[in-house]
Amino acid sequence: MSTIFGNRLRTFREKLQIPQRKLASVLEIDTATYCKIEKGDRRAKREQVVTLAELLQTDAKELLRLWSADKVYDLIADEDEAAQILNVVAENITHYKRQKSKI
Template structure:
């Protein structure tokens, strides 16, 4: 829930309400709350909008978002997760 935590942190720092960000993303407040809690994944376009709104580095925000997706995919595979990430990293570097 790296991305959700970052959004909550930024929102709290700047005194922004969930409903304001939900309106920005054109979704309802409960949906935004789920994104912030990590119960639902934001869309790439939403991540970009939030990065712009909070004046954050787009690449950094997308990296957190993508890291959450990787962690979701790995799940509870504690024994195998490090090896799987290593293999994936080797493929990405090719």
């Protein structure tokens, strides 16, 4: 499992010298669960990401981006044409946005 997100979490947390226990309690989850989130064994909930951004004094949007990226990464990391897949998605995303803006 990917750790783009979890690693960032850990970096920020260590910089602020906050124990996992502390963040876990604010999120109202077990320290084991929080540990797994950092390690990429469990997925944080969107809500939790926002809370974590506050606690770690970082930009929520940025953190959410990594959080999403993690999920995408896990989905295609094993594919040998991962990069091309991203291109296909990118094309379709922009197409959609164009349509949407016309309405």
